[in-house]
Amino acid sequence: MSLSHSAGFPHVVITRRVPQHILDYMASAADLQLWEEDHPIPYQTLLDRVPGCAGVYCLLTDRIDAALLDAAGPGLKVISQMAVGVDNIDVKACTARGIPVGNTPGVLTETTADLALALMLATARRIVEAAEFLKAGQWQTWRPMELTGQDVYGCTVGIIGLGRIGTAVARRLRGFDCKLLYTNPSPNPEAEKLGVTDVDLETLLKSSDIVTLHCPLTPETRGLIGAGELALMKPTAILINTARGAVVDQKALFEALQARRIGAAGLDVTDPEPMSKDDPLLTLPNVVVLPHIGSASVATRTRMAQLAADNLVAGLQGEHLPHCVNPEVYD
Numbered sequence: 001m002s003l004s005h006s007a008g009f010p011h012v013v014i015t016r017r018v019p020q021h022i023l024d025y026m027a028s029a030a031d032l033q034l035w036e037e038d039h040p041i042p043y044q045t046l047l048d049r050v051p052g053c054a055g056v057y058c059l060l061t062d063r064i065d066a067a068l069l070d071a072a073g074p075g076l077k078v079i080s081q082m083a084v085g086v087d088n089i090d091v092k093a094c095t096a097r098g099i100p101v102g103n104t105p106g107v108l109t110e111t112t113a114d115l116a117l118a119l120m121l122a123t124a125r126r127i128v129e130a131a132e133f134l135k136a137g138q139w140q141t142w143r144p145m146e147l148t149g150q151d152v153y154g155c156t157v158g159i160i161g162l163g164r165i166g167t168a169v170a171r172r173l174r175g176f177d178c179k180l181l182y183t184n185p186s187p188n189p190e191a192e193k194l195g196v197t198d199v200d201l202e203t204l205l206k207s208s209d210i211v212t213l214h215c216p217l218t219p220e221t222r223g224l225i226g227a228g229e230l231a232l233m234k235p236t237a238i239l240i241n242t243a244r245g246a247v248v249d250q251k252a253l254f255e256a257l258q259a260r261r262i263g264a265a266g267l268d269v270t271d272p273e274p275m276s277k278d279d280p281l282l283t284l285p286n287v288v289v290l291p292h293i294g295s296a297s298v299a300t301r302t303r304m305a306q307l308a309a310d311n312l313v314a315g316l317q318g319e320h321l322p323h324c325v326n327p328e329v330y331d
């Protein structure tokens, strides 16, 4: 799709189709060049498309690096990502070139927190395993200890990253009478009011029945949960990841789960994505893996697409982005 306007209208590269009314809204402010396929645009194709563009509207599946920014040239005014995590974007390189980067925080918080709870319940109560058991015709009778799992109610949950989503998860878990711990690079002033106790990572890992990850992927958090950290966890503990796959060393996780050094894992994110259907993790009964659907409700994905469009249009018009990850570009 390429909508033509009069000369001088800014050119924008869009890396995936979003709802039509949002494309129409962006088309009122720019000439859009849309990647029509239903899979990620190859990096080289994106590189070929960006020269002279004023904006890029992208997804977490696209690599936005310094070479791409240089290929776009000096007219590039905004990078707008339809996601809250921006680990696929070289934000430093954008900042160095004065390019604001937009993301979509807030609108996906509650939906993603719901999914974290769904994974906790699915793994603790062995929901997927039980449904498969029934489908396989193995349900013969009601047995006192068959498919027994663990209670989420009343357990201790360690939240790694008490930001927006971590806080929404904590609010939900208060309703389950859980004891809540957290660790953050800097203390969250809301924690006490939320009833969440600040501890160090080691204490959190040793004390929690469920460890749930809500930190961004950064150089500091890459591989944060490796063999050493998994070894600190209780043998019954459950690891939940709705953040980014690379926060966890997946090979170490497989080994810990297989050896029953931890109890179970619920993953909405993997490294790499998509996860291969032959991945060894998928052979384990105590693992639930989902295809990165944390924010996937119709309402939330639509709000994300709209917010990313708002960021894009603001950037094209030289206004501050409603949600900018590198506001220092405005200093």
Ligand code: GLV
Pocket: 060, 082, 083, 084, 085, 086, 108, 243, 294, 295
């Ligand atoms: C999804 O993972 C997002 O970062 O929005």
